Amino acid sequence: MNKKQRIAILAGLALIALMLLVPPWAKKSPNPVARPFPPIDESIGYMLILTPPDPQAFIDAERLVIQCLCVAVVTAGVVFALHKRN
Numbered sequence: 902m903n904k905k906q907r908i909a910i911l912a913g914l915a916l917i918a919l920m921l922l923v924p925p926w927a928k929k930s931p932n933p934v935a936r937p938f939p940p941i942d943e944s945i946g947y948m949l950i951l952t953p954p955d956p957q958a959f960i961d962a963e964r965l966v967i968q969c970l971c972v973a974v975v976t977a978g979v980v981f982a983l984h985k986r987n
Contacts, residue, residue: 905983913976917969923947925968926954927961 930943944961948954 903983903985906980909976909979909983913972913979916972916976920965920968920972922950924950925961925964926958927964928955928958 925947926945927942928945930941942961944964945954945958950960
């Protein structure tokens, strides 16, 4: 593994750490149209993990996992592209 690959991996890990510190938040919102349907998860933005934006807010884990996977795939692609072939 060369120096550029290590830098790419560290950058990917730093981005994932930042996403974990400032995760997406959501809350259940009632469906005003029809009562038989379950409540919808409403995105309410990104905030520090230590300061939830609302007492009823929760971390949107599905969105957070998708974001982390996208960064991991892009990082892996960059590391592979920086691989030197002999």
